[in-house]
Amino acid sequence: MALYEKYPVSISNSLSGKKELFTPVKAPFVGLYSCGPTVYNEVHLGNLRTFTSFDVVFRYLTHIGYKVRYVRNITDAGHLTNDAGVGVDRIEESAKLEQLEPMEIVQKYTTSFHDVCRMFNILPPSIEPTATGHIVEQIEMVKKILNNGYAYEINGSVYFDVRKYNEKHNYGELSGRNIDELLEGTRELDRQDEKRNAIDFAIWKAVSPNHIQRWTSPWGEGIPGWHLECSAMGTKYLGDQFDIHGGGMDLKFPHHECEIAQNVGALGKSPVRYWMHTNMLTVNGEKMSKSKGNSFLPRELFAGSHPLLAKAYSPMAVRFFMLQSHYSSTLDFSNEALSAAEKGFKKLSNALTTVKEMNHPFPILSKGRSTDSELEAELDRMVNECYTFMSNDFNTAKTLAVLFEMSAKINEFKSKNLAIFISEEAFNNFKHTYISFMEDVLGIKDEESHNQELMDGVINVLIELRKKARSDKNFALSDKIRDELKSLGVQLMDGKDGEMNYTIE
Ligand code: AMP
Ligand code: ZN
DSSP states (O other), rough: OOOHHOOOOOEEEEEEEEEEOOOOOTTEOOOOOOEBTTSSSSOOOHOOOOOOOHHHHHHHHHHHHEEEEEEOBBBSSSSSEEETEEEEEHHHHHHHHHHHHHHHHHHHHHHHHHHHHHHHHOOOSSSSOOOOOGGGHHHHHHHHHHHHSSSEEEEEEEEEHHHHHHHHHHHHTTTTTOOOHHHHHHHHHHHTOOSTTTOOEEEEEOTTTTSSSSSTTTTTEEEOOHHHHHHHHHHHHSSSSSSEEEEEEIIIIIIIIHHHHHHHHHHOOOOEEEEEEOOOEEEEEEEOOOTOOOOOOHHHHHHOOOOTTTSSHHHHHHHHHHHTTTTTTTTTHHHHHHHHHHHHHHHHHHHHHHHHOOOOTTTTTTTTTOOOOHHHHHHHHHHHHHHHHHHHHOOOOHHHHHHHHHHHHHHHHHHGGGGGGSSSHHHHHHHHHHIIIIIIIIIOOOOHHHHHHHHHHHHHHHHHHHHHHHHHOOHHHHHHHHHHHHHHHEEEEEEEGGGGEEEEO
């Protein structure tokens, strides 16, 4: 029996507003999509809360035996400052500010996003598609929506006709917004807009020739509407209807509402069975966001260099802090909460080191003894609770509370040599559950192995720089890198095929 059958998962579905039993379209396969970053600047801690939440969903579903295809996109075109498809293009604007090509901006912030994910132990998704890599699919989708009569073209742009769509379907089914109220609230704008109704949104947007990012389409040169990329890429990699779609609560409207309308408008099918929305990371009760000036960047956190930070915090302490609350509750940042999380993380991480070194002494010590069935039942309860809490809408907060109980038991095991009172099977089950929930499910690494990885990464960067210096015949620099590393105890060695290895003394 697969673990997902033993511990069936339930998910709070934003579409129905209810917690529902999770039944994938085609078990054991699960299609999971989450909206990725718009790569026009560095991700802040709020963004990371959402990415960490879906990382844990991906990890847990995989752990219990599902074959998960996790798609998390990179928005590298089409995201304007206004969600309805007007305003300034975020990537073009950053490019102007930093005096770079738009694709240099995209490359720079995609790389930086990946670096941060690695630090926070956020796994790479199975597929990470980009909007610019799927222009053809997006144009095809616009054509389908136009053919089905749910969009209109004007001045080289194509807009989704929300009022027309709503005659047959329900625009607002996800967010609970009422179209009449939306129309009422936006009437003022109507007069100046080329759209038929202010709530219509661009699925293709004409741009002027000085807009660097632009593509040829049947309607002239332009860019895809932001909402469209997720419809096109979700459908391409996960099918017309897939299992789970996630994102932050702020994306529910209009982004996800529009995504549903586009899919229904193009393919006649609602794209997603379970919508999951994470709640916001707040600072003094206000959503953390770049525009409010209350956001800080991961590197500011590790250096403790932001005015809101009393000191520096490590990535794992921050990850732990995020997992201590359920994804659907707001999480307020404070130095007190982060310091408490730091202590909690150390406690669990010490127990992780202890339990890894611990082996059951059976049969030598416990020969002739009968096992302590009460203790075994207690351990069994903890193991079960790890699964039931995670299967209950991915409750990381309650799971961490059980891991604290388990860590206290691990310390008792050590001090009182408790393992001799239980069977080898009970001990191993308990040990492996603790290790796998910490490392595989919650993604909490002990900092030493994390530091080792960091060190390997840094040395490899230096090795690459030294190779470059050699190929540039800059031998002074390449020798300097070798000698300085040597003085720190890192010995570089030439390996096969020009490869370079190293040892640490
Ligand atoms: P963006 O790059 O702005 O599209 O955001 C990437 C992801 O971060 C989206 O899923 C947002 O909903 C999410 N997000 C933005 N701000 C916060 C916040 N303060 N707390 C949690 N998630 C956030
Ligand atoms: Zn999206």
